[in-house]
Amino acid sequence: MIVIIIVIVLLAGWFVYIYNRFVSQRNIVREAWSGIDVQLKRRYDLIPNLVDAVKGYSQYERELLQDITALRAKSMQLNSPGEKAKPESALSGRLKNLLAVAENYPDLKANKSFLNLQQQLTEAEDQIQYARRYYNGAVRDYNTRVESFPSNIIASIFNFKQEEFFEITFATERQTPEVKIGD
Numbered sequence: 469m470i471v472i473i474i475v476i477v478l479l480a481g482w483f484v485y486i487y488n489r490f491v492s493q494r495n496i497v498r499e500a501w502s503g504i505d506v507q508l509k510r511r512y513d514l515i516p517n518l519v520d521a522v523k524g525y526s527q528y529e530r531e532l533l534q535d536i537t538a539l540r541a542k543s544m545q546l547n548s549p550g551e552k553a554k555p556e557s558a559l560s561g562r563l564k565n566l567l568a569v570a571e572n573y574p575d576l577k578a579n580k581s582f583l584n585l586q587q588q589l590t591e592a593e594d595q596i597q598y599a600r601r602y603y604n605g606a607v608r609d610y611n612t613r614v615e616s617f618p619s620n621i622i623a624s625i626f627n628f629k630q631e632e633f634f635e636i637t638f639a640t641e642r643q644t645p646e647v648k649i650g651d
Contacts, residue, residue, distance in 0.1 A: 486622045493610040497631050500603035501549065504634060507599050508543070508556070511592040514585060515540050515563070521582045522566060529569050536562045549603075549634035557636045563589065600634050607631045 519533050539562060543555040567586060570576050577583075611630045614623045622628075 483622065486619050487626065490610075490613065490619070490623060490626065490628045493606070493613060494628065494631075496606045497603070497610050500599070500606040501634075503599040504549075504596065504603050507592055507596040508552075511589065511596065512540055512544055514589050514592060518563075518566065518582075518585045518589060521579065521585060522570060522576065529566070532562060532565055532569065536566060548632060550632040553635055560593070560636055563593075596636075600636065604633050604635075607633055 515536060519536060522529065523533060536559065539555050539559040543552055543559055546552045546555065567589075570582065570586070613619050614628055614630050
């Protein structure tokens with residue numbers, strides 16, 4: 469009889485431990501997403517100022533500026549990592565194009581306000597990358613626990629579901645670089 473009670477107590481303890489690990493890891497994932505969200509909002513706040521700075525120098529890049537504004541608005545309305553990934557990839561690509569366009573305008577490149585905005589945007593992009601890596605690592609650990617036996621039993625009982633990764637990809641990152649040796 470004592471053996472049965474000890475087994476039941478051990479199983480109950482294990483059950484509570486696994487459940488609490490799920491709650492802890494889910495909260496880490498949520499906190500990590502919050503870190504990404506903060507950095508995205510920081511970037512969203514910089515974009516209108518950057519667009520305004522470029523507008524004054526460039527009448528030829530109107531379509532690019534409109535795309536950036538539209539992508540920013542669209543991305544700000546979305547909440548989940550899966551929904552945000554595509555517009556964020558497009559927005560990051562357009563922002564790189566905008567900074568490249570600035571190279572064509574020497575006065576703009578020399579403008580201290582623009583240079584400051586460019587520096588802040590670069591820092592925000594770096595912070596987004598760091599936050600994305602942390603988030604995806606937290607999601608990986610959580611998803612592994614959701615899928616692994618025997619914790620997957622508790623996950624299914626309490627409806628712990630896998631989380632989505634936040635991946636921003638650019639077409640240029642998927643291309644194989646062309647290397648030419650000699651002529």
